[in-house]
Amino acid sequence: xxxxxxxxxxxxxxxxxxxxxxxxxxxxxxxxxxxxxxxxxxxxxxxxxxxxxxxxxxxxxxxxxxxxxxxxxxxxxxxxxxxxxxxxxxxxxxxxxxxxxxxxxxxxxxxxxxxxxxxxxxxxxxxxxxxxxxxxxxxxxxxxxxxxxxxxxxxxxxxxxxxxxxxxxxxxxxxxxxxxxxxxxxxxxxxxxxxxxxxxxxxxxxxxxxxxxxxxxxxxxxxxxxxxxxxxxxxxxxxxxxxxxxx
Amino acid sequence: xxxxxxxxxxxxxxxxxxxxxxxxxxxxxxxxxxxxxxxxxxxxxxxxxxxxxxxxxxxxxxxxxxxxxxxxxxxxxxxxxxxxxxxxxxxxxxxxxxxxxxxxxxxxxxxxxxxxxxxxxxxxxxxxxxxxxxxxxxxxxxxxxxxxxxxxxxxxxxxxxxxxxxxxxxxxxxxxxxxxxxxxxxxxxxxxxxxxxxxxxxxxxxxxxxxxxxxxxxxxxxxxxxxxxxxxxxxxxxxxxxxxxxxxxxxxxxxxxxxxxxxxxxxxxxxxxxxxxxxxxxxxxxxxxxxxxxxxxxxxxxxxxxxxxxxxxxxxxxxxxxxxxxxxxxxxxxxxxxxxxxxxxxxxxxxxxxxxxxxxxxxxxxxxxxxxx
Numbered sequence: 106x107x108x109x110x111x112x113x114x115x116x117x118x119x120x121x122x123x124x125x126x127x128x129x130x131x132x133x134x135x136x137x138x139x140x141x142x143x144x145x146x147x148x149x150x151x152x153x154x155x156x157x158x159x160x161x162x163x164x165x166x167x168x169x170x171x172x173x174x175x176x177x178x179x180x181x182x183x184x185x186x187x188x189x190x191x192x193x194x195x196x197x198x199x200x201x202x203x204x205x206x207x208x209x210x211x212x213x214x215x216x217x218x219x220x221x222x223x224x225x226x227x228x229x230x231x232x233x234x235x236x237x238x239x240x241x242x243x244x245x246x247x248x249x250x251x252x253x254x255x256x257x258x259x260x261x262x263x264x265x266x267x268x269x270x271x272x273x274x275x276x277x278x279x280x281x282x283x284x285x286x287x288x289x290x291x292x293x294x295x296x297x298x299x300x301x302x303x304x305x306x307x308x309x310x311x312x313x314x315x316x317x318x319x320x321x322x323x324x325x326x327x328x329x330x331x332x333x334x335x336x337x338x339x340x341x342x343x344x345x346x347x348x349x350x351x352x
Numbered sequence: 353x354x355x356x357x358x359x360x361x362x363x364x365x366x367x368x369x370x371x372x373x374x375x376x377x378x379x380x381x382x383x384x385x386x387x388x389x390x391x392x393x394x395x396x397x398x399x400x401x402x403x404x405x406x407x408x409x410x411x412x413x414x415x416x417x418x419x420x421x422x423x424x425x426x427x428x429x430x431x432x433x434x435x436x437x438x439x440x441x442x443x444x445x446x447x448x449x450x451x452x453x454x455x456x457x458x459x460x461x462x463x464x465x466x467x468x469x470x471x472x473x474x475x476x477x478x479x480x481x482x483x484x485x486x487x488x489x490x491x492x493x494x495x496x497x498x499x500x501x502x503x504x505x506x507x508x509x510x511x512x513x514x515x516x517x518x519x520x521x522x523x524x525x526x527x528x529x530x531x532x533x534x535x536x537x538x539x540x541x542x543x544x545x546x547x548x549x550x551x552x553x554x555x556x557x558x559x560x561x562x563x564x565x566x567x568x569x570x571x572x573x574x575x576x577x578x579x580x581x582x583x584x585x586x587x588x589x590x591x592x593x594x595x596x597x598x599x600x601x602x603x604x605x606x607x608x609x610x611x612x613x614x615x616x617x618x619x620x621x622x623x624x625x626x627x628x629x630x631x632x633x634x635x636x637x638x639x640x641x642x643x644x645x646x647x648x649x650x651x652x653x654x655x656x657x658x659x660x661x662x663x664x665x666x667x668x669x670x671x672x673x674x675x676x677x678x679x680x681x682x683x684x685x686x687x688x689x690x691x692x693x694x695x696x697x698x699x700x701x702x703x704x705x706x707x708x709x710x711x712x713x714x715x716x717x718x719x720x721x722x723x724x725x
Contacts, residue, residue, distance in 0.1 A: 196689060196690035196691055196692045196693075197692045212380065212381060213381040214380060214381050214384065215381075215384065217419075218380070218381075218384045218416055218419070220419075221415055221416055221418070221419030222380075222412055222415045222416065224415070224419070225411070225414070225415030225418060225419070225447050226411070226415070228447065229411065229446060229447060240690075241689050241690065257411065258412075259377065259412075260376075260377035260410050260411055260412040287446065291442045291443060291446045292410065292411055292443070292446070
């Protein structure tokens with residue numbers, strides 16, 4: 106992990122219609138780290154991710170990825186991978202075709218090479234030999250893995266994951282965390298993850314920001330251990346201690 | 353300039369492909385063609401990949417190298433990755449460079465017999481679903497009649513507005529044009545016999561008995577039937593229907609009954625409106641092409657029509673409305689398989705309803721004729 110920023114968010118205000126979820130959010134994500142956006146339900150974590158990946162146009166503030174300001178719904182070869190909460194695989198395509206789609210669209214690779222990369226990506230996420238299955242034939246965890254394989258197809262150096270553990274059993278959730286760590290450590294992938302799973306946070310996250318719904322602002326940033334052990338803000342302490350008690 | 357280079361060296365009974373530099377996905381196509389060219393025609397029984405001079409390799413390029421090695425092994429040659437530094441070895445291991453990757457398989461298309469068998473089973477299952485739906489519908493109607501407070505009556509009026517009032521412009525336009533076109537076509541023939549005035553009879557009877565109910569039903573099928581099927585289908589795939597079950601709110605009672613009631617109550621008004629504007633369409637042709645007067649045309653229409661002609665259209669329309677709502681809701685609730693399933697069921701709802709409407713219309717015509725109505 107280096108100190109160089111790969112994402113720079115400056116004075117970003119997010120929301121929809123007349124509702125403001127976060128005001129003047131400013132933070133950096135460093136190259137090679139696993140960065141988490143934390144907070145209680147409804148504070149705007151997933152919405153913030155939509156702004157980071159360019160699905161929403163900021164009314165105020167900027168998001169820059171690798172020095173380039175993101176626009177609204179950019180068309181062109183993606184600069185990063187995105188894994189949505191539901192996986193969002195295309196139901197009419199096989200898993201293999203889902204993973205092959207960005208390769209066929211954005212590279213000059215011949216079909217045999219595309220097939221080799223698809224097979225390798227599916228192997229990487231533990232879905233060896235499931236190329237010809239339809240997404241509806243996979244479990245929730247497998248769909249998430251397939252979505253990661255698709256997001257990894259173009260070998261991005263940055264990946265966004267929206268609540269990767271949502272709806273998964275603890276074992277599958279841990280396996281997914283391990284996969285994220287492997288991708289981060291072996292390939293140097295920068296990962297931005299939206300989550301409120303404490304176990305996951307302590308296992309994989311290097312740094313995080315915590316959003317607060319009431320103050321519509323970032324109330325803490327740093328490593329999860331720092332926030333848990335040294336942060337004096339009652340809301341942060343509540344998040345870490347009450348959630349861990351509940352767990 | 354490329355960040356990598358490849359060359360092949362022969363050492364006795366084995367070849368070695370020497371890889372140097374940085375292997376990045378942006379140059380994957382070049383790597384593929386270069387490596388394929390180097391390996392073409394290699395006759396030695398062993399070809400290794402020397403990774404000792406590799407500075408960096410990413411996942412995509414590693415996947416291609418693994419595939420090339422697998423291809424060599426499939427040709428009966430021995431092949432290994434050798435000399436990798438620890439960080440390169442991590443990527444080799446990550447992409448299971450120490451295991452063979454199976455070639456990508458394509459889903460085989462079904463044989464004709466399997467498709468026929470599959471469709472036959474699908475028809476049987478569909479019939480079962482329709483019968484089960486009708487059974488549940490009857491049970492829900494009876495239960496709601498016994499305990500009216502459990503009905504979702506608050507949904508009826510807004511749905512009536514959506515399927516009825518919002519459909520007025522298109523119903524008016526289509527029925528006006530139908531009356532207009534019919535009068536125009538009839539006028540050409542009737543003029544030959546000097547029977548211009550009878551265009552009012554032709555338009556009045558056709559519109560009230562057949563065309564206004566049928567055309568209005570077809571419009572509502574395309575508009576509201578498709579909307580019902582898509583709406584319920586989306587709710588089904590997003591587990592909202594399951595949530596209704598879990599909350600003790602049966603989807604039939606909560607969703608289907610109010611929609612059916614709204615459509616059945618709204619369609620007669622639309623048909624009566626369709627009757628009026630259809631006759632108006634004929635009147636416009638009568639005035640402009642047949643030299644008829646407004647009073648003459650309307651008196652002839654009044655003479656030609658009986659009250660039953662209008663009633664029969666309304667009676668039909670109530671049955672049509674029920675059929676549209678029930679078929680659309682049944683198809684929506686039978687949705688499976690995500691967004692594609694919603695599209696398939698919506699199409700199926702519209703096509704099935706068109707077919708059933710025409711069958712019902714034919715049945716009514718025969719029935720009314722048999723009883724001299």
